[in-house]
Amino acid sequence: MRGNQILKKSVALLSTAVLMTAMLSACGSDNNANESSNSTNASTTNNGKAATNDSTDNASTTNAADSSTDAAPADDVKGKVVFAINRTDLVETKLKEYSEQFHTKYPNATLEFEAIKDYDQTIKIRMASNELPDILLIPGTVKNSDLPTFFSPLDDLGLNDQIYFKDNRSQDGKLYAISSGSAAMGVTYNKKAFAEAGITDVPKTLDEFLADCEKLKAKGIVPMATNFKDKWPLYGWDQEAFLVAGDAALHNTMATQDAPFAVDGPHFKVFSILKTMVDKGYTEKDLMSTNWEGSKKDVATGKTAMYLLGNWVVNQVIDNGAAADDIGFFPMPIDNTGEAKAVLASDYFIGISKKSENQAAAKAALKWFTEESGFDDFSGFIPVLKSKQPALKQLADFMAMNPKTIEMQAENDDYLAIANKMQFDTSAFAQDAVMGDDIKSVFDSYNKKWADARKAVSK
């Protein structure tokens, strides 16, 4: 009897313990998913920044320009500021140099970097518990309407009219964050692999592109690494849809529609290209055994020819052993018009916590980081300053092809509300479109889910 009861209790305890471990491991394993590499930044890049209209912004811009001339005299810049960043790989090297350089310029202030693994999640917890560092990358999922609650306006930095993506993280006419740099979406390719398949020029039209894929395949080279299994590397296809639509705010436009995923609509067109490539064997042989880290080596050695990703991947391929001259970058041809087009998307935005005790130092540090550190060049980004040219040679070549560029606008709160409600993940959408038995029925079901979510949110 008694033994039974004890056993019963221990069973109950044990089951609690099992539950708790499951919950804990749920938190713990999340770390593994978010590799600290650039890859994840890029994939989260475009989540959730709302665009505000320009007209309200102009007023504050001019104000800011007045005050910025004498903003933050050097003796005002003192104290220690902490900058939270996701680059755990750089904290002992490059970021240390930045700290030293900043200290040399502002002897009374110190800038310290705190590199965080599983960045977005950690920062969100700190936001909830009111413990933000002075300067931080703002997680993509933070809504713009929440910006004034957490961050200081940055109009007095005097950068308003010098930067790209100014409107993405503005709210009520005030600038709350500055882009750390942006990336162009395009095809990164191995020139040796192209040469081996007898391709002399980069393709200008979709037909040429597919014909080149066929040539590569015939030579036993995998034409394109999609990294299908990892899902996030498919985000480029959604960005290409912006180009098809010719709409820099395609997602926000979708938020005003009940059936945004029409057959022959922008998403249908780009996902059809992907599906064609999969069906014809222009991608990895087994889509569910793809391996992101391995694919970089394959592109570097020419076993695989191409990627459709942001230009940040160029440096990663070079780091994996390719000669810099062997790697090129061209705009993905999405139709047969022959006109080059490319979409630019911002990486993380940097903001200053409202609670920071050394506002002057934090602002000086952010301004210094944006203008002087060279982090954008180091990361292979397109600099946020309009006056600065990208240092990456492949990007310069890319821009020399004169693509018509679209500056991807931030997603507004309406879009985010619907997307979060229906759990809309553009890369999962691409997966479904390719894996589904019938692409049309996949689009129908997405339309239905979208309409339902939109209705539920507007209630």
Add this chain to the structure above:
Amino acid sequence: MFSLSYNVQRMLIISSFLFLPLLLLAAFSFYPALYLVWLSFTSWDGYSPDKPWVGMANYKEIFENREIFGVLSHNLAYFIGGIVQNILALFFALLLSRRLRGRNAFRIVLFLPYILNSVAIAYMFTYVFDAQNGSLNVLLTALGLEGLITSWLGNKHVVNISLAFISMWKFMGFNMVIYIGALQSIPEDLYEASKIDGASRFQALRYITLPSIRRILELSMLLTVSGALEVFDLPFVMTKGGPAGASETFVTKTVQTAFNFNNYGLASAMGVVLLAIVVAVITIQRKVILRGEKE
């Protein structure tokens, strides 16, 4: 020395010994659990200072949205795998609790997978199941079974079975060790007596062994069921829920809801519902297994 009565002293000692564990339990188990329940009635987004109260809306959504409950059918593969795992574990336990040359070596070999980190196992098996160079397909080719070759993680009808197999492989040794322990606690004289009475080996198993380890069987089944309902690490690491959502489980879906789609309220409600399901399943199971047994 002290004028405290024996009873007061006893209470004092008991409570002072209990204070620390209870405090830890409250801080790390009860408080989070209650907080979880409270969050499940809000639409908190994970970072905002305000947590708007939405009442039962999250629960309503769980039961109305077929996609949320639909993923539980993926957990079925793990449940069936778990039953096979228990049968195998019992079989090996019976085998290895006999006098057998090198039985300790066998025990260690079978138990080893349980010690390995499950993320490491997941990575290891991505190489086994790899469709192009995976060792499993190489083995099948060598055996002349090319017909069976498939994309083990890419075929949406097979992916859950592949994953359930890994979980079976990992936990079988653990169950086996528990069963061995239970078998060793059965007094030898019962078997001797039954032998004298002329019982066959099978009869001894049926009427002595199984009833003696019934409690442990129950515990194992409980762990199997709750484990099957809470599968997370394997699909999360190996397939990210793919292909096209075919290997999503209830917990991966919950994690996604909270961390990718900023809906902590709904995710908390899903956590509470999962808890309720586990409790319900265990209650039913106890009723079935303990049927006829007098307490």
